[in-house]
Amino acid sequence: MDQNALDIDFDTLAVRAGTSRSHFNEHSEAMFLTSSFVFENAAQAAARFSGAEEGNVYARFSNPTVSMMQDRLAALEGGEMCVATSSGMAAILSLVMAVMKAGEHVVVSMGVFGATQQLFGTILSKFGVASTFVPATDLDAYRAAVRPNTKLFFVETPSNPLTEVVDIAAVAAVAHEAGALLAVDNCFCTPALQQPLALGADVIIHSATKYLDGQGRVLGGAVVGSKAVLDEVFRFLRTAGPCISPFNAWVILKGLETLRIRMEAQSAGALSLARWLEAQPGVARVHYPGLASHPQHALAMRQQRRGGAIVSFDVKGGREQAWAVIDATRMLSITANLGDTRTTITHPATTTHGRVSPEARAAAGIGEGLIRVAVGLESVEDIQADLARGLGL
Secondary structure (H helix, E strand, C coil): CCCCCCCCCHHHHHHHCCCCCCCCCCCCCCCCCCCECCCCCHHHHHHHHHCCCCCCCECCCCCHHHHHHHHHHHHHHCCCEEEEECCHHHHHHHHHHHHCCCCCEEEEECCCCHHHHHHHHHHHHHHCCEEEEECCCCHHHHHHHCCCCEEEEEEECCCCCCCCCCCHHHHHHHHHHCCCEEEEECCCCHHHHCCHHHHCCCEEEEECCCCCCCCCCCCCEEEEECHHHHHHHHHHHHHHCCCCCHHHHHHHHHHHCCHHHHHHHHHHHHHHHHHHHHCCCCEEEEECCCCCCCCCHHHHHHHCCCCCCEEEEEECCHHHHHHHHHHHCCCCEECCCCCCCCCEEECHHHCCCCCCCHHHHHHHCCCCCEEEEECCCCCHHHHHHHHHHHCCC
């Protein structure tokens, strides 16, 4: 099928795009668990290695199962090309190593995932890549951060864990005026709810570990965008090797088939939970883009199809009370992962953002009383009952 045809619906692409069959003509996509591929002769081997002939060579950088996952995700995001990686963090690193060099500068939105902050703020600086962190929603701050050597803007929207929403089109305009690329971490929304390339972004980053898999089974990452940029990402991956395994790619490929259904259901559950939390006396504030009380609610509803499945809330009483709420749960999974069919709960200040300095956490608005809930597919009433126990209801 022509996966780029404009009249093909998202749900059809999620099931059919990227599918290729072997000589066995299997219906469900095959999993190719092999480290290498055999050539018909020495001439073909040389042609494959040089790129003169298309075909699989070595599973670090070419595998039919991985190719199907990449093609399907590219179709869902509206990108020309996708490169799959071993994790979401590997995807970010691969992008930076492909498009930047020592002496260049990146502008990063505050409130990104803790490991992302560490990568840009600590690790990359050792290799001569400078980073400036700016408030996620302050467009003037993005403009003020631009330097002559700025080559990349990196934003996460909605942000982790406060669900701040970045104006993708506006930041893209700032980036392009500076001659830089805009990369958007689309982990929280996925292409089922948000398509950043259509809003002006140049590159999309995914932790496929989260909603793209959807059941907490495997690790994976992806970079999606234009062929010009992704060719450079592929060159880095081919040499450096932060590749995804064929098994993990197959699991994520099958997860994409139910992506829209899960995101719709989990977003609906999250909205119900957020509304319930707003009415609880022990809750000081609820962070959820689908609520009218969210500072960027109108923007979120313009660039997202729904509010997403992440609800964060501040409880009165700081860390002691936040831990009490978490420890009182009997059904929710106390884990820092998200995107699962099972609802998860965590204390960001001491888990996902525990390695971030107290000053940086304070600047990002991540307080000791903050709890993050990634809503799964259980009954919303059961999730509420599990939280009510710790909230003293």
